[in-house]
Amino acid sequence: MTTTDTLMAAVREGKVSAVIELVTDMTTEERRAAVPELKALRIELRKELWSNRARQIRPALHAAGAACHSGAAAAAAWISGSEMAWAPAAPPVLLNLLAYRDRQWQADVAARLADRPESAGVPFALMSGLVRLSGCAVPTTDSYVRGWLNSSTTTWQLSGPLLAERLGRDAHLVPLVNALFELDDIGWRLEWTYGQDDAQGWIPALAQLTEQGLLDRRTMIDGCVARLLRGGSTVDQRAFLALFKALSPTREEERERTGDWMALATDAAVAIAFHAQSVLTALALDGELTARQLAEMSRGVLFRPEKKLVRAQLVLLGKVLRASPSEASALLPAVAEGFGHPDTDLQERAVKLVERWAGRADQGARDEMLASAELLSGALRPRAAAALGVVPEALEAGTPEVYEEILPPVPLARRVDPAPETVEELAEEVGALLAARTEDVAVFERVLDGLVRHTYRDHEALVEALRPVVAGRWWYPEDGPRASADNNFRARPYGVEVVLASLFDGVKPSTLHKALRKDGSQRSDCVHAKLERPWRARLYETAYRLRTEPLPFLLSTPTWASGLLEAGELVARLGEYRRLGAPVAEADFAQALRRVRHDVPADPDASVGTAAAATALGTPEGDRLAALLTAPAPAAPAAEIVGTESRLLVRTGGVPELRSRELPPFFRPLGAPVDPTERGQQCYHWGFPAYPHWLAILPGERETVAARLLAVVSAGAVDDIPLEVGYLPLLAESPGPVGDALLLSVAYGAGARRAEERVAAVDALLVLAASGQLDTDRLGELLGRLMAMGAVKPVRVVECVRTAAATGACGTVWGLLRAALPALLAGPAAGTAAARGVGDLLAVAAECVERAGGRGELPHLGELAARRGGSRLLTQARRLHTLLTEEAASAATT
Known part of the structure; x- marks a missing residue:
């Protein structure tokens, strides 16, 4: 029996210890000769990944192949083979077998293994062991650094030293920590804490090591700021911001990076922008930020959509102007950037600053503010004109434009192409x-x-x-x-x-x-x-x-x-x-x-x-x-709205044509009546990719499909269950009559949990409007009832109607809100608290009236407008009431 035969026998029996003894005594030529047999066995075992036999053989096969391959590339490929991960040889076994190789070979294998993706599952103990044996520079690849992170925490024990103490003894601490700043999706690991001791976490450990001088402070601070500037996932941004705060930077260290904070305040994610704004605010109030720098920062921040950021920036500008009125010419043109914000409350805050300090500004600054004042809502333009010393008509750019509703093109019917010829x-x-x-x-x-x-x-x-x-x-x-x-x-x-x-x-x-x-x-x-x-x-x-x-x-x-x-x-x-x-x-x-x-x-x-x-x-x-x-065209089944404590659903009669015995049994259930109280109608399992086909099963009968799915769609708004409502635009595009089931589907979609689901509802709304099939009064009435009963949250509907209005459908949105708002305003008009978001709905309604026009009275709006107070609800109620009154008066005069 040859040496190869003896080795293969030991491998097939799964005897790792015997393999180690045999390989140790084999010559280089004998090891090379065994490689083809080992490869053949590896291929054989691929057919039985899960068998007990394969699991028994693989550790011995893994060890033998690693020892017998003479080339570093071949050895690394064998060690990191995907099927070997099911039952690999232990890292100490492999290190023992590879210890006799020369250091250059070991370093080469270590580098190749470190280059493998983390998903390859190469043990960190093996990579780090090869680095130790070869004495090579530590790899800073994604896989190696993540392996180091994991190994540094998985070996932790309650009775052992703290993480900072263990890391401090690591000879490769500095290059590995520096590499952390280059990795993506690393934040969730850095945020981990272990046990009940907050000190047993990466962020406090790194801060402590920096304080002890084992890590360079400037490198750490620069690394954190660079990561924040680079952007990335929310978790990454949060983790590196937490690390930056844990380093407790001094005022001097913050001032050195003023340009970075200005960039972050303008473009970074909200949480990072808030911190950058707070740093710059402290510098500005202490006189360590020039007027030019503050103006540049303000232009960027006031352009952002986040209301809290904009409000805080306007407050800062007001404080600086009170302390230094002479800077009005430099700062007020930046304040005017807030004139274009979609929130009219913030527009008004900016106008108040201009009213107070415009007298200190020179003519150049006034001209800049005049150019921006055209972005203000109609009610605020006269105030801005008076503050800037011009007549209100000066803010109107030429002849007023006649409003034109902009809706998407009506989807054209598409023919199904013939089957592919070849x-x-x-x-x-x-x-x-x-x-x-x-x-x-x-x-x-x-x-x-x-x-x-x-x-x-x-x-x-x-x-x-x-x-x-x-x-x-x-x-x-x-x-x-x-x-x-x-x-x-x-x-x-x-x-x-x-x-x-x-x-x-x-x-x-x-x-x-x-x-x-x-x-x-x-x-x-x-x-x-x-x-x-x-x-x-x-x-x-x-x-x-x-x-x-x-x-x-x-x-x-x-x-x-x-x-x-x-x-x-x-x-x-x-x-x-x-x-x-x-x-x-x-x-x-x-x-x-x-x-x-x-x-x-x-x-x-x-x-x-x-x-x-x-x-x-x-x-x-x-x-x-x-x-x-x-045969005569079948009549549509009778339908009625059924109200429960938490939602509105539709009950329909049966469809005799679908229950005919001539149809196969799997078609007949579609003809059954839809009863929302029936057990099984409240099914919440989702995720099937077949929903585009359901409308094609019953083409021309979209109301029937909508009624059957209504109980499920309502769960997305009422119960906050993430659902797939991508079929809403398909409902809108499909042929067939539009009834309450379809309109309620759109209404529930507008209150869905996820933003992409609400976008689908907006698409459906606009398609129906473009094709002339949208009954805005009926949809608005149903939407108002759902919001009043708490089935749909007004704060979510705000996003939908604002998006639809932004596309140019202001007339459609106003028609919808005109019918929806009375149900929401009845309670507040009588003295009860309004739901969150009602004030924002009034703001969107006012914006639509300003653009598309509107007239007449809105039930309960006058009572709200007459009440005293400065809440957003009352402010926007007065604004909308004024607009409607002015429109009505203008129409009567005409």
Whole structure:
């Protein structure tokens, strides 16, 4: 038996100690000779990552390969191999085996391991051990420094020395700490504390080491400021600001960095800007900031949207002007930067400063302020004009512009492109579809139809074209079907994945058949199941037929991206099926019927002619299509709003056409009445990527879909549950009547927890308005009721309406708020406290009236405006009341 055979026997038995003894006595040539056998075993074990055998062998294999590779690059690659991380050799074992190598080789391996990403899982003990053995300079790579951070804390014990004491004994402390300032996403580690002792944390430890002189103070302070200037994640910024504060910088150290603080106050994240502003405020009040520097800083800060920052800066400017009135010419033009702030309270603060100190400013400063005064709201312009010694008309730039509502273009109906002609084109589109986060219905449908068509034409060619695209997917059968794939597909089809898996034998036909039958017999326990089951059934059926009886093409591929299918196209497809003698698939045909247009065509005789053509086919499917085309259009189900303690929902009647026995069982639940009090309507599980397809299942019936999802959407506002409401713009773009369910969906979206969800509500609002389908009075009434009952927070709605107004839809927003505000103002007018954000809603309403015009009385507004006080609610109530009164008076005079 050769030395290699003996070594491989020990490796296969998992005997690490025997491997160490054998390798130690082997010559360099014998070690090289064993490498091919070790590589072959490594490949063999890749097929059984989780087996007990593999876990037993890998530590010995890991150790033997590390010792036998003669090149540093090869040894490092072997040591850091991804599959070795499942059961590696212990770092002391590897260090013992590599200790005999020369120092240059050890340093090379250490550098290569340190260059590996942290996700490679190379133990820090191994890297640092090689650095110690070789005596090389410590690596400062991302992986090494993060490993040092972890190892310095994971070895901590309650009875041991404090972190600062242990770090102080580290010979590589200085370069490793300096490297911390270069790492991203490091803040969460620095913020950790260990145990109940606050001193057992990185930030206090680094501050203590700096105080002891083990770390250079200037380097630490400069590093913190540089990190703050560089920006980054909120956690990183917070951690380095905390470290800077822990270093307790002196006033001299702060003054040396005045330019840095000015930059941070202008551009940094809010928390950092606040600290920079506080530092500069102290310098300014002590006379250590010149008027030019203060003016430059103020221009940047007053341009920011954060109200607290702007308010604090105006207070600072007022204090400096009181102390040094002679600086008015330098500072007041900077104050005028606040004229353009969207918050009118802050505009008024800036105007008050100008009113008080404009007399001390020279003509050049006055001219600058006059140019900025045009940005003020209409109510503040006369005051600014009087302070600057000009008539109010001087602030009007030429002839007043006639307001024009700006709305987005009405989305045009998109046709679904034909399926890709070649398998190569189809493979490209499949790859793009798999990579997409949210599926586009038109793309999905043409890809699905393309898979069916090309399977029917040439299954082998399609598989070869798709193999590079799908290789490595979780279901891809490298060495035969995977049981886990069948289990997963039994629960969900994962969109087009189930069809692709069927093509590659990655899922059993019996699994597909059982899943299809289960969808037909299972009760619908939640709104998602009712909407998703037809979509799931069609995918399971398509995947199953690809393996058993391929279809020539899909009957249900829509004509339009909305999901609508032209009846003439369906007749032509049924005719081709009859010519080919192809059996019709149940779910496919049922979906096709639900997608056929029900609206009246331009030619009154077209529907009759299409029905006659369908009858002429002489098939049961043709007869069913003809009956559908000649039947009266179904009436919309009756609907009513149902109020509960916390929300408004919609109850609808059933849809007999969807409950017909002619439809497969997985379609029938869609015809059931919607009762918001029914168990299961309050389902909160989310995250399915199928929501774009739900509207395409019932095209033209968006109100039905909206009613079914309303209980779920309301949870995003009422219960603060993060939800996926990206379908709201799709609801707005889809065909069909607009009712209370859709309007309530938009209203709840405006009060959703996350900003991106509220943006989707704004998009839906603007699309409805652009297409002339938005009843602003009704939506405003519903929104007002929801805010008054606490289901939707006004402070969130403020962001939505302000965003919509900023796009140019001021008239639409004013119409909405005009209907919504009375419900919110009734309580405050009677003396009860107003909800947070009502004052801001009044401010947005006033801004819209200033731009788009408005007239008439708003219930309860006059009572609020007549009350004394300086709160934002009363200030904005007076402002809006004045505007409406002036508009009404102007209209009466005209």
